[in-house]
Amino acid sequence: MAVELETTPVLEARALGKTLGGNRVLDAVSLALPKGCVKVLIGPSGAGKSTLLQxxxxxxxxxxGTISLEGREVNAKSKRELCALRQQVGMIFQDFNLFDHLSALENVRVALMKVKGMSKLDxxxxxxxxxxxxxLADKAALYPANLSGGQKQRVAIARALAMDPKVMLLDEPTSALDPELIGEVLAVIRDLAQNGMTMIMATHQISFSASLADEFLFMEKGRVIEAGSPAELLRRDSGSRTKAFCAKISELTGEADDMGGECKV
Amino acid sequence: MDFTLAYNAAHEALPYMLGGVVWTVGLIVGAMLLGLAFGVPLAVLHVYGPWPVRRAVSTYVWLFRGIPILVQMYIFYFGLLAWLSGLPLFAGLGLDSPFVAAVLVLGLTSSAYQSQIFRGAIQSLHAGQLKAARALGMTDAQAIRSIILPQALRLSIPGWSNEYSILLKDSALAFTIGVVEIMARMRAIASTTHEPVSMTFLAGIIFFVLTWVGVKALNILESRVRIAGYTRQGAA
Structure with missing residues (x-):
């Protein structure tokens, strides 16, 4: 935490508010992502996790509200500044959103050429x-339709990483995957975290993210209602909303034993 | 009716009738290209434009889809273009030719129909791809050009071959303002040979063959540009 105070966060949001169709989807949410930290958003559907990330x-x-990248506030009215921000902020989506008409290689290459102006060769x-x-070097020539879900998500991660982002936003990266394909994507994400990538991830993979996250943010009704280290929030006697939520998830997914162990941390 | 006579008349008339094919093909190639050149931007504006632009596009589409081609031919040929070519600025540009009027009318009408083919194709794409392109830092123009349109245009080919076959037959209306395409020649030759039935039949066959050739060509194009693993619903 001491480090967090000394350095400018890579990405900082102040008092973000959003109303969609009369619903207060985000209610004055603030958060800061110091360099190298991993924060995990959890909470029920409709809590505003995905809206916050987007x-x-x-x-x-x-x-x-305002967003600052490395201490510089982004002017939302300037399209140029928005494009510049997005180049430096990688995003991973639940349903991959690969470009269907491009091969895996072309998916990763296209923004490098169009946005960064690199030559086709480079x-x-x-x-x-x-x-x-x-x-996935051996799958470079395949089109999205011929890739498995896990492979698609890894191409999407490669596509985002190629832009050399300062921070990654991951919106439920494994929620659309078959259980046996989740592992390969989580391994890539773990690798990223261990290499010091600054990340914020919405997920329901509680045990995985507890082993990775510096901080859990529990969202409900457009607000972050609890924040703390996973160990703190998941402690059996913490009485936290996070703990109750995670217990329910693990009950449903049959990870009860796993979670029991996890929560004792 | 003597079939031998009819056959001989048709046989003799064939070269003259085929001379009309050049005009018909000129009409539809011009009209399809004009329709494509206008239809794509119209579709993009119809989907992504701000509301006054969307409203304007929609009015354009209503006008050209709502007014019969024959009426438009008269308006353009006898009215608008006759008036324009009288102005010093446009004098000598050949705007008063029936061929130009016919290409314009068919092309603008086709652009209205084509814009709706492209709009449907654009809207059938998963919205997440545009989001992903923006998230990578692409401008909307870049995303539309390199992500949306390459897919939408591929998906439009079946609709486009439908549009081609309709346009081909609409082009027959050009004879009313004096383009000497297939229909015009059919009528001329039918009145001199007194063989209206066989001449009509011959014209029908020529139109059918032109439709077949064009649609086949577009089918081939469709399979040429098909993306691996990205087949039509139900296709093997």
Whole structure:
């Protein structure tokens, strides 16, 4: 925490508010992501996790509040500043959102060429290296329709990493995957975290994220109602809303034994 | 009716009738390209434009879909273009030719229909792809050009071959303002040979063959540009 105070956060949101269809989806949410830290958003569906993540790079423009990247506030009215922000903020989606008409390699390459203005050759080399990093060098020529869900998500991660982002936003990266494919994606995410990538991730993978996260943020009704280290919040006698929620998830997914162990931390 | 006579008349008329094919093909190639050149931006504006632009596009589409082609041909040929070519600015540009009027009318009408084909294709794409493109830092123009349109245009080919076959037959209306395409020649030759039935039949066959060739060509194009593993619903 001491480190957090000394350095400027990579990404900081202040008092983000968003109303959609009369619902207060985000209610004055603030958060800061210091360099190298991993924060995990948990909470029930409709809590505003996904909206929060998409507000952080203005895919959904917030109604109020500010976003700062490395201490510089982003001017939401300037399209150039938005594009510049998004280049430095990688995003991973629940349903991958690969470009269906492009091969895995081209998926990673296209933004390098169009946005960063790299030559086809340089972009291709970098793209291949990024695919190799997620273990997919041999699938570079395949199209999304011929990749498994786990492979698609890894291509999506390579695509985001190729832009050399300062921070990654992950919106339930494994929620659309078959159980046996989740592991390969989590391994890539763990690898990222261990290499010091600054990240914020919404997920229901409680045990996994507890082993990774510096901080859990529990969201409900558009607010962060609890924040703390996973160990703190998941302690059996913590009486936290987080603990109750996680117990319910583990009950449903049959991870009860696992979670029991996890929660004793 | 003597079939031998009819056959001989048709046989003799064939070269003259085929001379009309050049005009018909000129009409539809011009109209399809004009329709494509206008239809794509219209579709993009119809989907992504701010509301006054969307409203304007929609009015354009209503106008050209709502007014019969024959009426438009008269308005353009006898009215608008005749008036324009009288102005010093446009004098000598050949705007008063029936062919130009016909290409304009068919092309603008087709752009209205084509814009709706493209709009449907754009809207059938999963919205997440645009989101992902934006998240990578692409501008909307870049995302539309390199992510949305390459997919939407592929998906539009079946609708486009439908549009081609409709446009081909609409082009027959150009004879009313004096383009000497297939229909015009059919009528001329039918009145001199007194073989209206066989001449009509011959014209029908020529139109059918042109439809077949064009649709086949577009089918081939469709399979050429198909993305691996990205087949039509139900196709093997």
């Amino acid at each position: 507000c952080l790079n203005f895919l959904i423009p917030p109604d109020s 972009a291709g080399e970098l793209a291949l290296a990024e695919l190799a990093r997620v273990g």
